[in-house]
Amino acid sequence: APQAIPTGGLPAPQATAADAANSGLAAALQTAAPSQQSLALGLRWDALNAVAVKFEYQHVDLESDSTGRFGNVQPAFQPGGDADLFSVTVDFVF
Secondary structure, rough: OOOOOOOOOOOHHHHHHHHHHHHHHHHHHHHHHHEEEEEEEEEEEEEEOOOEEEEEEEEEEEEOOOOOOOOOOOOOOOOOOEEEEEEEEEEOOO
């Protein structure tokens, strides 16, 4: 979690403004750098001279209250938890 700027010792009006700035900064940092840990394993197979088949498994562990780096978060999405992603791609040169 982002660290807040200390407000101890500030006069009340400045402390209130600093607390509001801290809240806004924390929200911006969460959006810009969501907290997640990922582990990925990939395999490439050259099926033909100009064709490569790639397999990848990725496990994503989201920190609590984080949407991670998922790009299209739906309304029913619950932050936190984990996800597994499997992908297969075929690359070819022509």
